[in-house]
Amino acid sequence: MRNSTVRLLCVVTALAAAAATGCGEERRPHGTTRVGDGERPGGTQERARRVAEAWDGSTAADVYRRGFYPMADVVETPENAFRNGADKEAYLTRNFGLRGELPASDRDEGEVAWADGRSLTLPMMDARETLAKLDRDSGGGPELVVTGARLGTMKLVTSRGPATVPAWLFTLDGYDTPLKRVALDPSEKPESPIGPAADSPSNEQWPLQQFVRTSRDGRSVTVLAGHGSCDKGPAADVLETDGSVVLSGWIRDPSDGDCTADLRFTEVTVKLAEPVGDRVLLDAFTGRPVPYGDHAGGMPDEG
Known part of the structure; x- marks a missing residue:
């Protein structure tokens, strides 16, 4: 992880969504x-x-x-993560290694599907691009080893409420369940x-x-x-x-x-x-x- 004078926070977030409010309504401070x-x-x-x-x-x-604006962490860790302190440190510093092949994707776009039936189609990242979003550490130290991936979905809370979004499910060495990462970038x-x-x-x-x-x-x-x-x-x-x-x-x-x-x-x-x-x-x-x-x-x- 890049040297820094500040300590950052890793959290899993959740947002409770409510019904939509019309843009043209009278502004009323509460x-x-x-x-x-x-x-x-x-x-x-x-x-x-x-x-x-x-x-x-x-x-x-x-x-x-x-x-499409996520209001929760776009990464979901494996169940019962993490098995030891070194793996936790690797995740917090975002230090990942690749041992194996990542699959190619036959899709260039993915769909965000909201619970109320609305949807939005956006460009989708392949597995290698998505892993690059995860792997931010260019230094040494403990690392989590990725051995494969498959395309799936994950639930995510957004500014428009809960949605189902495309995600790459990465297999990690030593874990029975995958680490998930959303395969879409937020809207501009x-x-x-x-x-x-x-x-x-x-x-x-x-x-x-x-x-x-x-x-x-x-x-x-x-x-x-x-x-x-x-x-x-x-x-x-x-x-x-x-x-x-x-x-x-x-x-x-x-x-x-x-x-x-x-x-x-x-x-x-x-x-x-x-x-x-x-x-x-x-x-x-x-x-x-x-x-x-x-x-x-x-x-x-x-x-």
């Missing part, structure tokens, strides 16, 4: 909830309102609702109708690192947020409308003293007034959807 200790900075809610107003009913929101994200809050983050407005999960009932959202070594960690406010859930990240009680320059990541959970459903989950600082996807290995900050 209220806000503050998470974390310390004095809440001013200005976070005004920025969140501007982001919500820009997105709600926009072309970007319509494009987002019609696309639409251009945001609003720019970032500033050229660089501040303690009062801080970008979120990535989406982690929601609760089973969809009434809380957990994200990964960055912070420094001399503060009390990150926090987040939320502004809900009919079309969006806007999260505003900020830093609790920052210190002006001497601190190391490393960036730490901590999970922040925000309670919602209503299930997130198919509302667009937005980062107030960037003005864009909260990042998601194939989570890299590592552990969160324990502070």
Whole structure:
């Protein structure tokens, strides 16, 4: 794994989906909830309102609702993984080796099939391309050995609800069940109708690192947020409308003293007034959807 000053998080995520909300409905804030200790900075809610107003009913929101955007890890580990610490380290660092042949695919496209009957056809990766998405470590250390693969499917939670998607099922040496990886890339994200809050983050407005999960009932959202070594960690406010859930990240009680320059990541959970459903989950600082996807290995900050 590439050297880094930060430790990343590997999580399996889940999202509870609800019925679709029309893009043209009146925007109606449902209220806000503050998470974390310390004095809440001013200005976070005004920025969140501007982001919500820009997105709600926009072309970007319509494009987002019609696309394929995973809201869970696109990798599913074998049952009872992992058998030892070395294999776990190999997975967290994404260090894979290949011993054997990978099959060719006779399909260039794959279909995302949602539970409500909707579907979307997208370009599909072959087994070798998909394995390359998994194998990120160019160094030494323990590795998981892939001995073969076959094309199958996996269940995945998306921004439009649960779906069945094409996946490559990789056989791993020493495991009876496969490691699955989605064979599709997400749809291209639409251009945001609003720019970032500033050229660089501040303690009062801080970008979120990535989406982690929601609760089973969809009434809380957990994200990964960055912070420094001399503060009390990150926090987040939320502004809900009919079309969006806007999260505003900020830093609790920052210190002006001497601190190391490393960036730490901590999970922040925000309670919602209503299930997130198919509302667009937005980062107030960037003005864009909260990042998601194939989570890299590592552990969160324990502070």
